[in-house]
Amino acid sequence: xxxxxxxxxxxxxxxxxxxxxxxxxxxxxxxxxxxxxxxxxxxxxxxxxxxxxxxxxxxxxxxxxxxxxxxxxxxxxxxxxxxxxxxxxxxxxxxxxxxxxxxxxxxxxxxxxxxxxxxxxxxxxxxxxxxxxxxxxxxxxxxxxxxxxxxxxxxxxxxxxxxxxxxxxxxxxxxxxxxxxxxxxxxxxxxxxxxxxxxxxxxxxxxxxxxxxxxxxxxxxxxxxxxxxxxxxxxxxxxxxxxxxxxxxxxxxxxxxxxxxxxxxxxxxxxxxxxxxxxxxxxxxxxxx
Amino acid sequence: xxxxxxxxxxxxxxxxxxxxxxxxxxxxxxxxxxxxxxxxxxxxxxxxxxxxxxxxxxxxxxxxxxxxxxxxxxxxxxxxxxxxxxxxxxxxxxxxxxxxxxxxxxxxxxxxxxxxxxxxxxxxxxxxxxxxxxxxxxxxxxxxxxxxxxxxxxxxxxxxxxxxxxxxxxxxxxxxxxxxxxxxxxxxxxxxxxxxxxxxxxxxxxxxxxxxxxxxxxxxxxxxxxxxxxxxxxxxxxxxxxxxxxxxxxxxxxxxxxxxxxxxxxxxxxxxxxxxxxxxxxxxxxxxxxxxxxxxxxxxxxxxxxxx
Numbered sequence: 001x002x003x004x005x006x007x008x009x010x011x012x013x014x015x016x017x018x019x020x021x022x023x024x025x026x027x028x029x030x031x032x033x034x035x036x037x038x039x040x041x042x043x044x045x046x047x048x049x050x051x052x053x054x055x056x057x058x059x060x061x062x063x064x065x066x067x068x069x070x071x072x073x074x075x076x077x078x079x080x081x082x083x084x085x086x087x088x089x090x091x092x093x094x095x096x097x098x099x100x101x102x103x104x105x106x107x108x109x110x111x112x113x114x115x116x117x118x119x120x121x122x123x124x125x126x127x128x129x130x131x132x133x134x135x136x137x138x139x140x141x142x143x144x145x146x147x148x149x150x151x152x153x154x155x156x157x158x159x160x161x162x163x164x165x166x167x168x169x170x171x172x173x174x175x176x177x178x179x180x181x182x183x184x185x186x187x188x189x190x191x192x193x194x195x196x197x198x199x200x201x202x203x204x205x206x207x208x209x210x211x212x213x214x215x216x217x218x219x220x221x222x223x224x225x226x227x228x229x230x231x232x233x234x235x236x237x238x239x240x241x242x243x244x245x246x247x248x249x250x251x252x253x254x255x256x257x258x259x260x261x262x263x264x265x266x267x268x269x270x271x272x273x274x275x276x277x278x279x280x281x282x283x284x285x286x287x288x289x
Numbered sequence: 290x291x292x293x294x295x296x297x298x299x300x301x302x303x304x305x306x307x308x309x310x311x312x313x314x315x316x317x318x319x320x321x322x323x324x325x326x327x328x329x330x331x332x333x334x335x336x337x338x339x340x341x342x343x344x345x346x347x348x349x350x351x352x353x354x355x356x357x358x359x360x361x362x363x364x365x366x367x368x369x370x371x372x373x374x375x376x377x378x379x380x381x382x383x384x385x386x387x388x389x390x391x392x393x394x395x396x397x398x399x400x401x402x403x404x405x406x407x408x409x410x411x412x413x414x415x416x417x418x419x420x421x422x423x424x425x426x427x428x429x430x431x432x433x434x435x436x437x438x439x440x441x442x443x444x445x446x447x448x449x450x451x452x453x454x455x456x457x458x459x460x461x462x463x464x465x466x467x468x469x470x471x472x473x474x475x476x477x478x479x480x481x482x483x484x485x486x487x488x489x490x491x492x493x494x495x496x497x498x499x500x501x502x503x504x505x506x507x508x509x510x511x512x513x514x515x516x517x518x519x520x521x522x523x524x525x526x527x528x529x530x531x532x533x534x535x536x537x538x539x540x541x542x543x544x545x546x547x548x549x550x551x552x553x554x555x556x557x558x559x560x561x562x563x564x565x566x567x568x569x570x571x572x573x574x575x576x577x578x579x580x581x582x583x584x585x586x587x588x589x590x591x592x593x594x595x596x597x
Contacts, residue, residue: 052412052595070592071417079413085596087326087407094325101318102416104310138410 001063003028003149003181004049008057011044018044019055020205026198028148029178033192034185035275036202037283042185043081045202046153049183050079062148075104078142079151084134084158088127092120092137099141111144114174132163139167143175150175152184156191164188168195189272199271203279220269221260222251229263236260240277251277315416319424320432327394330428331436337386338444341379345448373470376448380441380479384487387437391429391491395498396509398425399591406596418591422499426584429495434483441483442476478559485567493540493576496583503590506597540576 004026011019018041026032036042047053049061051070059066064073086095092115100108115122118136126134135156142150156164172195176182186192199216201209211219225233225248234241236259238250251269252260260266269277324330399422402408411421449470453463501513521534567573 047595050413052409054593070412071415071420074413074415081409081413082406085406085409087402087410088405089326091325094322098318098322099414101321102310102315102414104415 002026002060003030003062004183005060006049006058009045009048009059010056011041011048011053017205019048021057022202022205022207024200024207024210026181026183028181030197031176031182031195032184032198032200033189033196033271034183034200034202035189035271036185037279040202041205042202043153044205046079046081046151046183046185050077050081050151052081076148077151078145078147078149079153080138080142080155081151081153082157084131086126086134086138089125091123091125093122095126095137095141096122099145103145105146106141107144107146111140114140114143114170132159135159135163135167139170143170148180150180150182152182152186154186155184156186156188164191168192171195189275190270193271196271199274201275201278203282208282209274209278216271216274217268219254220251220274221255221257222249222267222269222273223260223263224249224265224267226264233263236263240281242276310415312420315420316424319416319420320427323398323425323428324432327397327428329390330394330433331440333390334383334386334437334440337383338379338440341382342444342447342451345375345379346451373475376445376470376475379444379448383437383441383444384483387433387487388491391433391487391495392498394433395425395429395495396502396513398428398499399503399587399594400505400509403594403596408591408594408596418588422503422584422588422591426495426499426580430488430492431484434488437487438480438483441479445475474559481559481564489573489577490540492580493583496580496587500583500587500590503587503594 002025004024006022006024009019009022009024010017020041022041022045024045034042034045044053048055048059049066051061051066051068051073054067061073062076066073090098096108096111099106099111115137118133118140120129120133120137126137129137139155156167159167168191171182184192196213198212199209200207223233224244227248230248233248233250236252236255239253240251242249251273257266402411449466449472452466456463456466498509498513501509505512517533517537521531521537524533525531
């Protein structure tokens with residue numbers, strides 16, 4: 001059974017279409033980055049998956065319909081939707097008590113051991129913690145839950161780079177195993193590149209790119225082309241071209257590496273490069289129309 | 290053999306991580322959560338009780354001696370329930386405090402979690418909207434009346450002990466004071482009044498406030514107050530009647546059909562027929578039905594509403 005299965009998922013707010021027929025299948029044990037420009041529909045898609053918003057079309061998460069079955073789904077799904085949603089009045093120990101009280105898969109000892117690695121006191125209230133500490137606390141609560149799917153929507157927004165790095169390190173080292181699935185969105189694409197197994201680009205409510213990282217790395221190559229080779233390089237139909245410090249950098253899909261080496265310096269395209277190429281192309285086409 | 294060990298290990302697994310959490314446990318933690326967040330639910334009545342006791346103590350001060358004696362003698366000549374007067378005032382003061390606290394609690398209950406976005410945290414846990422809203426409704430309908438009952442009872446007991454101590458010190462007869470205070474009757478009456486009037490009879494108010502709290506995007510207080518005012522004004526202009534205002538007044542002022550001996554707001558004597566009359570009054574049950582409708586709407590709204 002796939003972890004998430006969506007067919008023709010649609011959602012409109014009045015006249016504005018947020019999700020325009022999304023088909024998505026996410027298998028167990030993957031770490032998927034859902035990446036898109038502001039207003040592309042990322043958060044709406046995640047909210048539909050989490051049962052926070054009604055939708056049209058078919059959607060199954062772990063075999064359940066999120067909108068009608070949210071409370072039961074939340075036994076197997078965890079999410080951090082935005083940083084700093086922990087109630088500001090709650091004490092650390094109360095947060096532990098409460099989650100232990102209502103969640104069947106919460107392991108309090110595990111949460112305590114995560115917290116022991118931080119400087120967070122049991123008697124502190126959330127309002128007294130720094131933003132980074134609140135994120136640590138939330139992550140400690142979430143990682144102590146033996147869930148099948150973890151959804152993270154901009155979980156590190158506004159945190160400094162030390163906390164961000166630590167956040168993803170603990171996620172990978174202390175939490176992720178092959179039986180869990182993680183779905184996350186962020187604008188700091190470079191920082192999660194090494195974490196992901198799959199990349200999904202979303203633009204204007206549609207999925208425009210959906211590949212595994214291995215697939216992506218074997219297909220897309222970037223070449224810093226020598227000026228004299230530019231015409232030859234363009235003949236190979238690059239999917240995107242940009243200029244950096246006076247040199248043209250061309251992005252190729254499915255072109256033989258040997259062939260490209262003759263044109264200039266070749267390197268694997270990163271997620272950010274691909275994102276700019278694919279979304280940039282689409283948006284300029286859209287503008288031309 | 291294998292089956293047996295499997296069974297044992299799965300049993301141990303169940304002990305370590307209980308797979309099923311009964312709904313009652315989730316409800317219990319949801320109510321506790323409310324008490325953590327809203328400490329004013331018990332701190333406000335406690336503060337009022339402390340202030341009242343301080344004032345009561347000052348009234349017993351030797352400097353107020355002459356006045357006290359005078360009033361005590363005049364008391365003896367009047368009806369015996371004059372003895373009860375300060376006790377009734379204490380109870381009324383605390384009930385008023387509770388009502389105000391309940392109103393503000395209800396308006397904030399489903400609005401605050403959307404304003405500070407913490408609804409996203411609460412919804413990430415396996416607690417249904419129904420459990421959450423019902424737990425929040427339990428606070429004004431059941432928990433607050435019980436808290437108030439306990440605080441009033443303790444306050445009145447302290448008052449009685451203080452009075453007795455002062456009277457003993459002056460060599461007055463304590464027995465008379467005690468004989469004029471039907472303690473058991475008073476606390477029984479108080480208990481019934483809290484649960485019946487402040488809980489059940491006022492329940493539609495709380496349901497309405499919770500509904501507005503779940504619905505409003507801003508200014509829930511205005512949204513809660515304005516519609517009834519507008520309805521009343523329109524009725525007055527269009528038909529020159531004030532049935533709606535009278536209905537609200539009737540609901541707020543307590544049920545006159547259930548007027549206990551000496552009126553609903555005093556510490557009269559509770560009889561079995563009072564209780565029967567209260568619970569067989571159709572307007573109690575229409576009120577409760579209305580409360581159920583309001584709460585069902587609030588549950589549905591909480592499901593749809595996103596943080597602001």
